[in-house]
Amino acid sequence: MNQLKKWLGIVWMLLGPVAIYYLIKTAAGEIAKSPVANTIIQWAVFVIIFIPIAIGLIIFGYYAFKGEYDHLPERSGEI
Amino acid sequence: MTQPSESKKIWQVIAASSVGTLIEWYDFYIFGSLATVIAEQFFPKTNPTAALLSTLATFAAGFIVRPFGALVFGRLGDLIGRKYTFLLTLILMGGSTFAIGLIPGYATIGFAAPLLVLLLRLLQGLALGGEYGGAATYVAEHAPPHRRGYYTSWIQTTATLGLFLSLGVILITRHYLAADLTTSIQRFNDWGWRIPFWASILLVVVSIYIRMRMNESPLFAKLKSEGKVSVNPLKESFGHKANLKMVLLALFGATMGQGVVWYTGQFYAQSFLETVCRIDFDQSRTIIIWAILFATPFFVVFGGWSDKIGRKWIMLIGMLLAVCTYQYIFKQFLNITQPTGKTELAEHRKFLGEKTVLLPKSKTDSIQLRTWEVHYTDGAVFHEIKQDTLWTDPTRAAVTKTATVYDEKKLDTWAYRKIVGWMFVLILYVTMVYGPIAAFLVELFPTRIRYTSMSLPYHIGNGVFGGLTPFIATLLTTIYVTDKLSGLWYTIIIGAVCFFIGAVYISNRIDADVND
Numbered sequence: 299m300n301q302l303k304k305w306l307g308i309v310w311m312l313l314g315p316v317a318i319y320y321l322i323k324t325a326a327g328e329i330a331k332s333p334v335a336n337t338i339i340q341w342a343v344f345v346i347i348f349i350p351i352a353i354g355l356i357i358f359g360y361y362a363f364k365g366e367y368d369h370l371p372e373r374s375g376e377i
Numbered sequence: 378m379t380q381p382s383e384s385k386k387i388w389q390v391i392a393a394s395s396v397g398t399l400i401e402w403y404d405f406y407i408f409g410s411l412a413t414v415i416a417e418q419f420f421p422k423t424n425p426t427a428a429l430l431s432t433l434a435t436f437a438a439g440f441i442v443r444p445f446g447a448l449v450f451g452r453l454g455d456l457i458g459r460k461y462t463f464l465l466t467l468i469l470m471g472g473s474t475f476a477i478g479l480i481p482g483y484a485t486i487g488f489a490a491p492l493l494v495l496l497l498r499l500l501q502g503l504a505l506g507g508e509y510g511g512a513a514t515y516v517a518e519h520a521p522p523h524r525r526g527y528y529t530s531w532i533q534t535t536a537t538l539g540l541f542l543s544l545g546v547i548l549i550t551r552h553y554l555a556a557d558l559t560t561s562i563q564r565f566n567d568w569g570w571r572i573p574f575w576a577s578i579l580l581v582v583v584s585i586y587i588r589m590r591m592n593e594s595p596l597f598a599k600l601k602s603e604g605k606v607s608v609n610p611l612k613e614s615f616g617h618k619a620n621l622k623m624v625l626l627a628l629f630g631a632t633m634g635q636g637v638v639w640y641t642g643q644f645y646a647q648s649f650l651e652t653v654c655r656i657d658f659d660q661s662r663t664i665i666i667w668a669i670l671f672a673t674p675f676f677v678v679f680g681g682w683s684d685k686i687g688r689k690w691i692m693l694i695g696m697l698l699a700v701c702t703y704q705y706i707f708k709q710f711l712n713i714t715q716p717t718g719k720t721e722l723a724e725h726r727k728f729l730g731e732k733t734v735l736l737p738k739s740k741t742d743s744i745q746l747r748t749w750e751v752h753y754t755d756g757a758v759f760h761e762i763k764q765d766t767l768w769t770d771p772t773r774a775a776v777t778k779t780a781t782v783y784d785e786k787k788l789d790t791w792a793y794r795k796i797v798g799w800m801f802v803l804i805l806y807v808t809m810v811y812g813p814i815a816a817f818l819v820e821l822f823p824t825r826i827r828y829t830s831m832s833l834p835y836h837i838g839n840g841v842f843g844g845l846t847p848f849i850a851t852l853l854t855t856i857y858v859t860d861k862l863s864g865l866w867y868t869i870i871i872g873a874v875c876f877f878i879g880a881v882y883i884s885n886r887i888d889a890d891v892n893d
Contacts, residue, residue, distance in 0.1 A: 303881055310629075310878075328852075340848075347441065347841055351628075358625040362882070366622050370884045376619065 310359030402539025443840035446506020447832035454828030455610035463511030470504035471581030478574025510832030529815035530680020632838025634875025668800035679812035687885035695809025725752035820888035
């Protein structure tokens, strides 16, 4: 199971940049289609909010790959 | 078993926390439920700046401010205590809601009106971001270890009951402002919409009174007396790898999927019934009300069950069921509301009128819309709209297309019950993913930084991933126009990824001791 957790970490690390690329591509396309202030604000909010989340996914994948989730803390002292 | 006095105390704690949280959700929902009316009063489409503020009010309050509120109030809760922090969020939310009901419309005070609404809406989002973590932590820190899931699940019912309450208050107000329904709706749109906002203040005052009489969480009070309170909860929560990895796990393995299932089951489904299936305004709301009424007890059932078998698999199975059956259930909504197979009562057919509107980007070509009220033998009543394109160019007249659509569908009793049944199933999934999650989050983090650490993943999962569901789903349906169910792919993909992460990485262990 720990091996699976580690190798899946690579998947999560790759999923982050893919999500960012797809988000920016879609946002650019939608803004170009309708370049009004409302559309720009809406998509700017999406991009601003989701990029840090996607970076969080990359960090999550990195931790998984490094084996940080092989053992989850059972006491607060471990945190 | 808890002693009678302890049992009484825990119920007081649950009541104090739940009533306040219920009111916060109610306050947050009435703005969304009355969005169309509010837009007419404060955000006229003719004024681009006002329309811009409307977009900000919708997006900023829901998605940016909620996680920010989680950070601000979570930090406060870990520094000064749970009791005073979630008292503060309640006052902030109640005050903002009441004030929205007092603001004169755009026609009276101009640009100041939408600006004030936006500011108050931001305060609402901020308050909501701080409330939930406090209430869940407060109850969990009072609860005995073997009943933590059960007791915290009462807090979980409040989000759905807040929606129930807001829909109920709006429907009642909309119907009873005059003896005649049309006049009543007119009055509601003019000034009656303010009543649900004002009603909030009474509930808030009662809730503040109850909360003022409660003591601080015993675990936090103990930490404080020992001088072990966190000095910098934000740094400890997100700056230390050992805790950050648990925050990320909570987000990607639980709250992200919970958020999309929650919003699809309660909000996107409602919007789908109204805008895609074209069910009548009142019926689409009463369907949700019935489904909520039948499904709400299951929050407590699944919360209590999680004390016996663990939190993980109840949440994840709820997520998996949602991912696997959403397409089928929403397809049922479409099938049930079609006129196919119905027998019309021709003698009852009534012509309601016709109108002609110009085609977009055309100065001469137009669409003629003729509407009939159609009655069926099973008791259903639909509006049938025939659309004919009228070309000014005679050579194009040969390719004129006539389309028939059905709108404002009042379903027959059997169809209505079937839709309530499917809605119940959708909300049952919500109870599975949401019922045990407060206990799950509380057990993941230590007391000294619990409020901060659990609030952020919850509000990113519920507020951002969940809150965006209706917008992204609608966006998908505009891209893939031929597939009416394409909006579900966002929920299905996010839910599937979350299920997979949760299944592989999360532990099913119940933490026996949250005192540390």
